[in-house]
Amino acid sequence: MTNRFAQLVKTMEYGLIVSCQAPPKSPLRHPSIIAALAEAAIAENAVAVRVDTPEHITAVRQRVSAPMIGLWKQSVPNSEIYITPQFEHACAIAEAGADLIAIDATLRDRPEPVATLIDRIHTELDKPVVADVDTLEAAIAAAEAGADFIATTLYGYTPATLQQTPPALNLVSQLAEKLDTPILCEGGIASPQMARQALDLGAYAVVVGTAITGIEAQVQAFDRALRHKPPALLIKHDERYHFALFSQEHPSYRSYVRSKLRQYNAESTIRDGCFEQGALRGTPIEIFLLDDRQKIRAGVVGLTRWNWLLIETLWVEESLRRRGFGKQLMLMAEREAKQRGCTEAILDTFSCQAKGFYENLGYEMFAQVDDYPSGYSFFQLKKEL
Incomplete structure (x- = not known):
């Protein structure tokens, strides 16, 4: 490990990496906007950013000097591999200014072997590699091939993990136990508490995208919550009241009932403070x-x-x-x-x-x-x- 790379690794330890990307048809998918998102993230103490396409990487590099993980999502005929699938794509994002190159390192059929791709990025581009994986087996293979970081980016998005839902906290724990390679927890991190949990389970750093920069996904989530109530079964009713049975969680109704009980307890008990919210908690x-x-x-x-x-x-x-x-x-x-x-x-x-x-x-x-x-x-x- 060179001194330059060692410093890069140390800079990212226990830090937040912000994925600054936008869906293909999003009005946010413009180099200047992606660059502004990256600049804002670094200004608020993010340790690095993750950016897709040479054009966006170039724009970000003009405004941000912090470490940047670059990737290029490309479709290759007869292959499901799309994150920097070939060496030519790695060359383009390295030339654009990426400090680290992210590649798909799953065990699926691919246009270029993982070990060959990692070796060429190391020897010809002199860049460290972030191996995006989905399973423990893929991570072990990538580490043996010389990957410098292992990221859980593809957990839940491949045929081998379609039944799983990010974040890959269990996988992070397994990887931290089996490997010495630094682990990046990426995918499905929806809150600061969840990010902290990933670090506690052994992640070296955490990558967050949608929860910070995914305005479309966040708007959709709020819209669904506001417009759609969980289905209820009406089990008894008269002219004024009805009983509604929910088989799914209804957080707002549940919180209301609990808050009313706490209020009643606090008002009715003769033992001062016994049922105040702090004491109950x-x-x-x-x-x-x-x-x-x-x-x-x-x-x-x-x-x-x-x-x-x-x-x-x-x-x-x-x-x-x-x-x-x-x-x-x-x-x-x-x-x-x-x-x-x-x-x-x-x-x-x-x-x-x-x-x-x-x-x-x-x-x-x-x-x-x-x-x-x-x-x-x-x-x-x-x-x-």
């Missing part, structure tokens, strides 16, 4: 076991509310089970809860999970529901701290 308590690569290997998630510790989730990676990590996490959570003034702890589990584990920690069952789900039992346990 509680204070998070989250403890994680991280390895030397900052990958999460185990964790306990819950909250403290009133004088209670509520354990919501305890998970330990299979390879680390029966080594005391789960017990340590539970004891740490209980110790922190006691420091916050908690005197009781509560949790639930199923018969297929870890009832005995919790009982060994001093938890006692106080409720049991059989055949929930069918063939299993549901337990609630508590413990005095």
Whole structure:
């Protein structure tokens, strides 16, 4: 790795890369507009941009000096490969000013082998390669071929992954565990929280496009939300009222009912502050076991509310089970809860999970529901701290 490339890699670490593209028939698909989007992104601390076509790359380079991942979507006869499918396309975007070259590195039939394309980009263009993949197998092959970055761009868009929906968070976790090559999580990142989650799972950086620059897709999403209600089944009605049963989520109705209950509780309780929104929400308590690569290997998630510790989730990676990590996490959570003034702890589990584990920690069952789900039992346990 040259000093120049090492500096480039370091610049992008834990950063936001903004994909500045527009659909083919969009009025935004003009070099000056794409360049303005890129300039605005870099001005707000994006570490790099991702840009399609030599014309747009040239326009962006005139206004932006930050790292740019270039690609050229081209249709090649008898091939599904369309992201920089051949070396000639890589040459054009390198000449236009791209710092890194993105290529389709899936395992589909292609006009030029991945290993050959990566080698020529390295040796003839002296540019690092971003391998856009869809599966773990494609990523491993691309890494072995010398790709400098692996991006999850094509997850959910190829025949091998059509049943999957981006973002590829599970794939990111697998790649981070299997490969030393830096991972870029791209595709389906819809919020800052989701981007943070991708980093926590092992991504080196995150690429966001539609959620930031895709005005058409965002307008369509808002339009759908405003114009279309989830289908409801009318199960009883009279002249003034009717009952509507929804089999899909209806966030606004649900939030309304919950807010009204919180309001009632806050107004009617004689225990001052007991049912105020902050008290109901509680204070998070989250403890994680991280390895030397900052990958999460185990964790306990819950909250403290009133004088209670509520354990919501305890998970330990299979390879680390029966080594005391789960017990340590539970004891740490209980110790922190006691420091916050908690005197009781509560949790639930199923018969297929870890009832005995919790009982060994001093938890006692106080409720049991059989055949929930069918063939299993549901337990609630508590413990005095």
